[in-house]
Amino acid sequence: PARGRWHGDLAEALVRVGEPAEAQDVIDAARAHALRLRRESVLAVLDRAEALVRAARGEVEAAERQLTAARDRLATLGYGLEEARAAYALAGLRAGRPGPASYDEATRLFRRCRAMPWLRLVGTATVTDTAKPEPHPAGPAPGEAAALDSLAATERQVAALVMEGATNREIAARLFISVKTVEATLTRVYRKLGIRSRVDIVRLAAGHRAG
Structure with a gap:
């Protein structure tokens, strides 16, 4: 892509497959080059990617601030699609917190x-967020609730499609990622939820809704 904004895409892909350190290396190298050339749009896209690195490291508040600033900067520069992607990432980040998350913007x-x-992709994320069960008045089992809440936005999207019966190849096609990325994401989902198979995802979700 023109002007080198693809480095941001590469960094975001690395975050999705669980390699935030490598993503940061890509960002740092690309940022140094963009600063020399004064490529404002590239710098804004790299800020968006870096915010996702921070989110992956648990620095959620800093990530939200950086994503908001990147979105506003991209809007000012007139890069509509990149602005929209920042807004999407921001909604996905907020979806991991208690309370409603809006993908309207x-x-x-x-x-x-x-x-x-x-x-x-927004439609899939919206369905996933809407499908998250409301807490039982007495509260769900602490370990189960914490495990479900620990899933990142992409992990929730993949899990939701698994619950629909989609294969790894179908999930990859719908989310515009590789089959290997789907497999790596599912591995993280299994680990976080303490389960071993796709069937367990469905059972856990069904039990959580019933609770």
Whole structure:
């Protein structure tokens, strides 16, 4: 892609497969080059990617601030699709917290860009977030609730598609990621939830809803 913004895409992909340190290395190298050339759009995209690195490291508040600033900067520069992606990432980050998360801004911006693949991705994320069960008045089992809440946005999306009966190849096609990325994501989901198979994902989700 023009102007080198693909480095941000590479860094974000590395975060999704569980390699935040390598992602930061890509960002640092690309940022040094972009600073020399004064590529403002590249710097803003790299900030968006770095925010996801911070989120992966548990620095959620710092990640939210950086994502918000990157979104606003991209809007000022007139990069509508990149702005929409920052808004989408911001909504995904907030989805990991208690309370509702809104993908409305991302949806509006992607529609303005006519970015249909991204709109489908937003739709999947929205369904996943809506499907998250409301807490039982007495409260769910602490370990189970903590495990479910520990899933990152991409992990929740993959888990939701597993619950729909999608294969790894189908999940990869719908989320625009590789089959290997799906497999790596599922491995993290299994580890976080303390389970061993796709069937266990469905059972855990069903039990959580019933609770």
